[in-house]
Amino acid sequence: MSITAKSAPSAHVDAVAIRSWKVPILLGVLALFAVVVFVVLGPTGTATFRISQDNDAWQVPDLVLPSKAMGIIVSVICAALAYLAYSQTRATGKIAKWVLMTFTIVFVVGLMVWMIGGTTSQNITLVGLFTGAMLITTPLVFGSLSGVLSERAGVVNIAIEGQLLAGAFTAALVSSITHNAFAGLFAAAVAGVLVSAMLALFSIKYVVNQIIVGVVLNVLVSGLTGFLFEKIMKTKVDGVTIYNQPAQLPGIPIPLLSEIPIIGPMLFRQSLIGYFMLILVVALWFGLFRTRWGLRVRAVGEHPKAADTVGINVNRTRVMNVLAGGAVAGVGGAYFTLVAVSSFSKDMTGGLGFIALAALIFGRWNPIGAALAALLFGVAGNLQSILSLAGTPIDGQFLAMLPYALTILAVSGFVGKAMAPAADGEPYVKE
Template structure:
C-alpha cells in the first residue's frame, strides 16, 4: 500500500461535522442588529465609492449607494441567510460555506455603507483604500504563510515578529552596503532562516517549549536589531547615514491588467515582492493539499507516530519546514525597508508578526484563508486611518478592534470549527 493510501484516513479524520447552534444564533443576532442599526437608525445620505483615480486609463463612474435603501436590502438578506443557516443546521447538521461567506460579505458591505453614509464627506476612494491596505497586508501574508508552513508540520511559530524584524533590518543594511535591492532581499531571507534555525534547534532537537522559544527569539531580535541600529545604522559619514539608505525595489505595473479599476492598482502595480506573494499563496496551497509532499507535512502535523511508521522522518520534515517558513517571513520583512519605507527604524514591524498569527488562526491554517484574513486586517487598518479624518458615526478605535473580535469569534467556533493541527506544539521523540 502506498504512503498516500496509508495516511489519507488519518488526515481526513478531522473533517467530521459537529452540530452546533452557535453560528445560526450569531447570524440571527447580527441580522437583528442590521434591522435596528442599518434600517431604523440608518443615515438618510448616500455613500459614494470612487472606483478609479484621475490618472487611470479607464475612468469608471462613481458608485452612489443610498444608505437607507441599501440598509434595508442588507437587513432582509441577513434575515434570510440567518433562517437558511438554521434550516441547514437542523436538517443537515452543517452550514454551507456559501451561506457563511455571503452573510459575511453582505454584512460588511452594509456596515461600510452605513459608516460612509453617516460621514461629512460621504465618499471614499476604493483604490486608495485597497492600495493603502496592501502596505499592511503584504508583510502580514508572508508572516501568516510562514506560520502555515511551520504549524502544518507541528511547530508553533511565535517568532514571526522576530523573523519579520530581522528581514527588515538585514535587507536595509545589505542593500545600503551593496546598493543592490536584490542582494538585500536575499539577505533578508537568510536572516529569517537564521531565526528559524534557532527556533528549530531548540524546539525540535532540544525539545524546549516552542512558545517560550518563540517569545525569547522575538525579544532577542528586537534587542539585537535595536543595538545594531544605534551602533551601525546611525553612524554618519559626511553627515549621511550610509548604512541606512537601502536601494528601493520599484513597482512593476503589468500592462492592461494594471488598468483594471480597483483590482489593477491593488494587485498589478506591485513590486517583485508583491507578485511573489501572490504566486506563493497559490504554490503553498497547491503543495499542501494537492501533492504527496503536502500530505506528508500534514501527516507529521496531525499524527507524527503514524507518519513515522510509514517511513517519514518527522523531525527532519519539521526542521525543513521551519527553515522554509523563516525564509518566507524574512522576505516579508524586506518589504518594510525595500518597498514600504526608505529606511529601517527600531521595532518598525510594530507587532505585525503577532497579527499574522491571528490571521493564520482566522484563516484556519489554510494559505488562502490566511491571506484573505490578512487582507481583512489590512483593510481595517487602512480604513481606520481614512475614516478618522471623515467624521464617522463610530469611533475609529472600534474599527481597529473589529478584526481581532472576529478572530476571537472564529477561534471560539462561532463561524465554524477552527482547529489547529493535532500535534501542533507537541515535540516528537522517536521510540
C-alpha cells in the first residue's frame, strides 16, 4: 500500500532578505549635503591642523588642506559610497561594515575641513581637540560601561545620570572633609552602589518597571544633591566653603608613550581614573566574551529561564551586575570633581548619563564599541567649544546640537540595527 502525497513542501526555500533603506537614504542625503555645503557653499581658503604642541619631544609638521579641493574629494567619495550602499542593500539587504566606517571617517574629515576652513584662525590643534574631549569622554565611558554591566544581565539602567551625579557629589564632599582624593574616590564608588541598590531592590525584587525606577532615581539624586549642596557645601567658615574644596588627583604621564603625537597626550597623560578607564574597557570586554562569568551574565540577559535551568541564580547575577555597574558609574562621577574641575555644582553632570546610554546603544552593548562611541560624542562636544573660540561663522546653536544629533542618530537605528539582549528590561520571576 503506497501513499502519495498530494503536495509537499519544497526542500529548498528561497531566503527572503529583509531590506531596510534607512541607511542608504541617510548616506545619500549626507552625500548631497557634502556637495552643497562642502563644495558649492564651502570656504575657499585652507584648513590647518596642528598635530604637535610646542613642548612635544616629537615635532610633526602641520597638516594644511585646501578647503575647496577637499570638499570635492569628500563629496565624490561619499556619493560613491552611498551608491555602493544602495547597490548592496538592493542585492543582499546588507551593507558591508567597511562602507559605513569609510563613509563616516571621510564625511567627518570633510566636515572638520569645512568648519575649520571658515574660522578666523584657520588653525586647530588636534592634540587640544582630543585631550579636551577626554574631559567629556571619560565619564561617558564609565557611564556606558555601567550600562553594559547592567543590561547584559537584563536590567535597563536609566539611572546612570543619577549614579554619576551621586559619585561627583560624594567624591567632592568626602575629599573636602578628609583632604584625601582617594577617600573621595572610594566614597564615590559607594555612592554609585547605593543608587544601584535601590534600582536593584525595586526593579528586581519588587518587579517595578525598570525605566520608571531609573527616571525616579535620577530625579531623587538630583534633588538630594542639590539640597545638600545648598545646606552643606555652601556653608562658609572664615569666608571659605570648606566642604567644597576637594583634593585633586594629579596627572601621571607615562614616559615615552606620553610623547607620541595626539595619542600620547590623549591616553598616556591621564590621572589614575583615566588609566583605570582604559584598563576597565579591555578587562570588561575580556570578562564578558572570554570567561565563564561573562557567559553566565550573557545567558541571564538573553534567556534567563534557560540559565535558571542549568543552575544559574538569575536574580543574584542581576543584582551583582547592577551593583558593579553602580560602582563603575560612581567612579566616573568622581572624575568631575577630582580631576576635571575643583568643586561640585548643582547638576554638573549635564545629562551625560543619558548620552552614555546612547553610546551604549551605538556600541551595541560591547565595552569597546561603547568606549569608541563615547569618544565620538566627546570629540563632538569639545569641537563645539574649540570652533566657537576659533571664530567659525557656523551658528553656535548648530554646534551645540552636534552631540545630541549624534545621540538621535544612534538610538533611531540609522547607524544600523542594534539588538539589545533579548531579556533586557524583562523581570524574571521564578515559577
